[in-house]
Amino acid sequence: xxxxxxxxxxxDPIRVVPVTLYSTSNSQxxxxxxxxxxxxxxxxxxxxxxxxxxxxxxxxxxxxxxxxAIEWMWSQPGAADAVKIxxxxxxxxxxxxxxxxxxxxxxxxxIAGDRDVRxxxxxxxxxxxxxxxxxxxxxxxxxxxxxxxxxxxxxxNIADITSKAELDPSPATA
Numbered sequence: 085x086x087x088x089x090x091x092x093x094x095x096d097p098i099r100v101v102p103v104t105l106y107s108t109s110n111s112q113x114x115x116x117x118x119x120x121x122x123x124x125x126x127x128x129x130x131x132x133x134x135x136x137x138x139x140x141x142x143x144x145x146x147x148x149x150x151x152x153a154i155e156w157m158w159s160q161p162g163a164a165d166a167v168k169i170x171x172x173x174x175x176x177x178x179x180x181x182x183x184x185x186x187x188x189x190x191x192x193x194x195i196a197g198d199r200d201v202r203x204x205x206x207x208x209x210x211x212x213x214x215x216x217x218x219x220x221x222x223x224x225x226x227x228x229x230x231x232x233x234x235x236x237x238x239x240x241n242i243a244d245i246t247s248k249a250e251l252d253p254s255p256a257t258a
Contacts, residue, residue: 097153097226102204103146103237108139117141117206117220122190125159127218139217140207143225146237148173150228151201155194156220158187163219166209171201175240178205189221198228203240 105114110128117126128139154169164186170178182195204225208217227233 096229098231100225102143104144107141117223122221126220128216135213138209142205148200152228153226156223158189159221160219165212168207170205172203
């Protein structure tokens with residue numbers, strides 16, 4: 085199978101690599117969403133008898149980044165029943181920047197932005213009671229031109245991060 089065709093990123097973007105990826109306890113596969121291999125995926129554990137009601141994947145960028153774009157790829161159809169892409173500067177207050185619709189697996193999707201961001205969360209809800217949530221093959225982040233990443237990024241204290249997917253205190257912004 086051939087690799088997907090990638091859209092051109094924003095003009096002169098700076099690729100930002102998260103310092104850590106983590107997710108809800110119903111998946112230990114967060115790292116698969118940023119491993120450069122579209123054949124792997126972030127997905128929850130399979131449960132036909134008790135499907136998950138929600139899940140999330142969080143990318144800690146290690147510092148505040150002037151984010152210009154987020155790109156992602158689905159690995160299977162049916163991945164975007166109810167998805168929100170959210171951003172935060174502190175891991176506590178989240179703003180929804182996109183609610184992506186279903187798209188073909190293996191192709192890149194993107195949103196442009198112009199805001200300072202520390203963390204990016206992909207939040208999945210499960211209105212159709214699917215046995216699994218996620219199916220996120222890859223996600224990547226781009227900063228505005230001129231951004232110079234720090235040589236010593238740090239990881240947010242996971243205990244300080246608001247992880248409940250149902251919390252959405254900030255209004256949706258584009």
